[in-house]
Amino acid sequence: MSEKKFKIPVPEINEETQHFWDATAEGKLLIKKCADCNEYHYYPRTICPFCMSDNTEWIQSTGKGTVYTYSVMRRSPVQYCIAYVTLEEGITMMTNLIDIDLDEIKIGMDVQVAFVDTGEGCALPYFTAA
Amino acid sequence: MSIRGKAYIAGIYEYPKREAADKSLAQLHGMFAKGALEDAGLTYSDVDAYYCAGDAPGLGGISMAEYMGLKLQHIDSTETGGSSYVAHIGHAAAAIAAGKCNVALITLAGKPKSTIKKGGLAMRGFGRGAPEAGFENVWGPSVVNMYGMAAMRHMHQYGTTSEQLAWIKVAASHHAQHNENAQLQNVVTVEDVLNSPMISEPLHRLDCCVITDGGGAMVVVSPEIAKTLDRQCVKVLGHGEAPKHLDGGRVDLTYTGAVWSGEKAFKEAKVKHEDIKYMSIYDSFTITVLETIEDLGFCEKGQGGKYVADGNLISGVGKIPFNTDGGGLCSNHPANRGGMTKVLEAVRQIRHEAHPKVQVADCDIALAHGTGGSIGTRMGSATVILGREDS
Ligand SMILES: [Zn+2]
Numbered sequence: 001m002s003e004k005k006f007k008i009p010v011p012e013i014n015e016e017t018q019h020f021w022d023a024t025a026e027g028k029l030l031i032k033k034c035a036d037c038n039e040y041h042y043y044p045r046t047i048c049p050f051c052m053s054d055n056t057e058w059i060q061s062t063g064k065g066t067v068y069t070y071s072v073m074r075r076s077p078v079q080y081c082i083a084y085v086t087l088e089e090g091i092t093m094m095t096n097l098i099d100i101d102l103d104e105i106k107i108g109m110d111v112q113v114a115f116v117d118t119g120e121g122c123a124l125p126y127f128t129a130a
Numbered sequence: 131m132s133i134r135g136k137a138y139i140a141g142i143y144e145y146p147k148r149e150a151a152d153k154s155l156a157q158l159h160g161m162f163a164k165g166a167l168e169d170a171g172l173t174y175s176d177v178d179a180y181y182c183a184g185d186a187p188g189l190g191g192i193s194m195a196e197y198m199g200l201k202l203q204h205i206d207s208t209e210t211g212g213s214s215y216v217a218h219i220g221h222a223a224a225a226i227a228a229g230k231c232n233v234a235l236i237t238l239a240g241k242p243k244s245t246i247k248k249g250g251l252a253m254r255g256f257g258r259g260a261p262e263a264g265f266e267n268v269w270g271p272s273v274v275n276m277y278g279m280a281a282m283r284h285m286h287q288y289g290t291t292s293e294q295l296a297w298i299k300v301a302a303s304h305h306a307q308h309n310e311n312a313q314l315q316n317v318v319t320v321e322d323v324l325n326s327p328m329i330s331e332p333l334h335r336l337d338c339c340v341i342t343d344g345g346g347a348m349v350v351v352s353p354e355i356a357k358t359l360d361r362q363c364v365k366v367l368g369h370g371e372a373p374k375h376l377d378g379g380r381v382d383l384t385y386t387g388a389v390w391s392g393e394k395a396f397k398e399a400k401v402k403h404e405d406i407k408y409m410s411i412y413d414s415f416t417i418t419v420l421e422t423i424e425d426l427g428f429c430e431k432g433q434g435g436k437y438v439a440d441g442n443l444i445s446g447v448g449k450i451p452f453n454t455d456g457g458g459l460c461s462n463h464p465a466n467r468g469g470m471t472k473v474l475e476a477v478r479q480i481r482h483e484a485h486p487k488v489q490v491a492d493c494d495i496a497l498a499h500g501t502g503g504s505i506g507t508r509m510g511s512a513t514v515i516l517g518r519e520d521s
């Protein structure tokens with residue numbers, strides 16, 4: 001399954017998340033890091049949810065991680081896998097696993113980001129087997 | 131400060147039907163309010179506080195106050211999904227204890243069964259403008275795959291099995307066979323659950339709750355009002371509530387907000403787990419029950435699978451029966467919000483008005499727990515502990 005069989009959705013973007021989505025068009029997965037408490041967080045916010053500092057910085061993630069959990073939707077015209085992936089930086093994000101045998105997915109498996117263009121100026125950070 | 135003994139549930143009502151295509155939403159709220167007030171021996175004119183959540187039409191309860199002709203001095207539209215109505219009891223008790231009101235009406239109504247598109251699974255619609263919307267809605271989140279991810283992780287981390295989850299449905303079905311209003315009245319086996327179609331791994335169709343129209347209502351009153359009523363009133367002993375969310379990306383789907391709401395409720399009620407004779411546990415899915423029972427402290431974290439297996443939740447068989455009306459898994463999950471019906475069956479148990487086949491002997495103290503939102507992302511958890519007058 002190398003080609004996607006369902007329509008690529010376009011994310012809802014706002015003033016605070018525009019930079020994140022602009023970077024996806026260049027194949028970059030940005031996450032936020034707090035310069036005061038040094039903690040990463042996701043989804044990105046202006047103010048650190050751990051220490052309330054507004055001294056947060058955009059950092060490019062390695063895009064590598066492991067599957068924290070997943071669920072394959074079987075009752076759908078196109079079966080798909082929703083998942084949470086824990087990035088090397090330690091934070092966990094929701095995504096879909098693509099270009100992968102849906103019967104072979106395991107918790108803990110190594111994955112890496114695989115951007116798919118939405119055609120609307122940004123790309124979605126899917127993940128696939130590393 | 132505590133709400134222990136400061137408020138009583140004086141009246142309840144559950145719509146007996148599971149389909150309500152011929153009624154308006156406001157009409158249903160009004161009918162259920164009337165039902166609960168009549169059960170208490172009160173009328174619209176006695177009500178001085180009204181509580182509703184996002185299922186009520188109009189502006190936060192004001193529209194419904196107008197529809198019912200209520201003159202109010204307190205109003206609360208706390209929206210924490212299916213757990214709202216459990217939280218409302220705590221809020222009403224606190225308001226009564228503070229002298230803000232004396233007779234609080236709580237209603238729930240909805241018609242998802244008659245409005246859902248046949249064959250389509252309702253996608254969980256995260257509201258536009260929610261801060262998480264852009265980072266979740268693109269991944270095809272549905273109600274089932276969100277709970278599926280929680281179940282998958284719990285299985286991985288603690289060795290929980292599909293057979294163990296199935297026992298929760300089996301227990302609910304044993305109770306539902308005695309409820310003539312239940313949507314599903316047939317007793318099912320573990321094999322029936324495992325052989326039902328896979329919806330989103332690892333959850334089968336029979337791991338899911340029913341979709342029903344309808345709802346219900348409750349009336350919470352001050353001790354002074356309770357004394358004047360002929361109907362047996364059920365004492366509010368304790369309440370706790372807490373949201374749980376993804377915590378900035380420190381995701382852990384193996385527990386729920388019940389770890390906090392339960393602890394608070396037990397502490398306020400001044401009761402121990404062994405004092406609880408009956409428990410209504412929110413059961414949108416089998417995994418919801420399993421995690422909640424662990425989080426409320428009825429067993430160690432990770433041991434929920436062993437706890438629920440072999441009929442331990444069945445009335446007359448296990449240690450503490452759960453959801454003796456058949457719960458959301460078999461009987462009723464009106465408006466996709468099961469918190470109200472959890473409290474209603476707990477009240478019936480304490481009044482000794484549950485079906486004789488499932489009535490717990492000498493049920494003096496009961497617990498009801500609600501979960502709203504999704505255990506796969508963010509949820510509102512609420513717990514109440516209720517008791518007889520002598521408890
Ligand atoms: Zn910080």
